[in-house]
Amino acid sequence: GKVLVLHGPNLNLLGTRQPEIYGHQTLADIDNALREHALLEDWEVNTRQSNHEGELIDAIHAARLDGTDAIIINPAAFTHTSVAILDALNAFDGKVIEVHLSNVHKRESFRHHSYVSLRADGVIAGLGSQGYHAALDALIRDKR
Ligand code: DQA
Numbered sequence: 001g002k003v004l005v006l007h008g009p010n011l012n013l014l015g016t017r018q019p020e021i022y023g024h025q026t027l028a029d030i031d032n033a034l035r036e037h038a039l040l041e042d043w044e045v046n047t048r049q050s051n052h053e054g055e056l057i058d059a060i061h062a063a064r065l066d067g068t069d070a071i072i073i074n075p076a077a078f079t080h081t082s083v084a085i086l087d088a089l090n091a092f093d094g095k096v097i098e099v100h101l102s103n104v105h106k107r108e109s110f111r112h113h114s115y116v117s118l119r120a121d122g123v124i125a126g127l128g129s130q131g132y133h134a135a136l137d138a139l140i141r142d143k144r
Helices: 027-040 053-065 076-080 083-090 130-143
Strands: 002-007 044-049 070-074 095-100 122-125
Touching: 002 027, 002 053, 002 130, 027 044, 027 130, 053 083, 070 083, 070 130, 095 130, 122 130
Parallel strands: 002 044, 002 070, 070 095, 095 122
Antiparallel strands: none
16 A cells, blocks of 8 residues: 655654654654554555645645555645645545644644545544554554
8 A cells, every 4th residue: 555644734843843842853753653553464654745735736646647556744834724735636536644743632722623624534532643653553444
């Protein structure tokens, strides 16, 4: 299987950005661990972070054509604002799993609504970087 892991805005600052909420791991730490996890299962993981909504949309469009089976996406703040990312995901045929490092439901009310959840097959929040691994495990088990 082949998975695209998409990270939205400000997640490039992981490790130094509000570590009490988002943890001390950097994005590179998270991506490297995911690639290793996938390799052990003979899966391929491609990772991408962007602070720009349109770049995330372009990456979703590319995934429609390059044999990507599933997308794991942490849309970050775009979760709560982006109909455009929702529309792009609706044009993608594979599985979509939405991941949030923090438990958005115990935070400000503006974080309680997700446009992306209208499309996501599964949603994981509050498990830190373990959420990405849980998502990958679910995809791998699903294909066995
Ligand atoms: C986040 C939660 C969002 O509300 C926030 O805007 C983020 C990160 C998370 O992973 O917990 O940037 O998606």
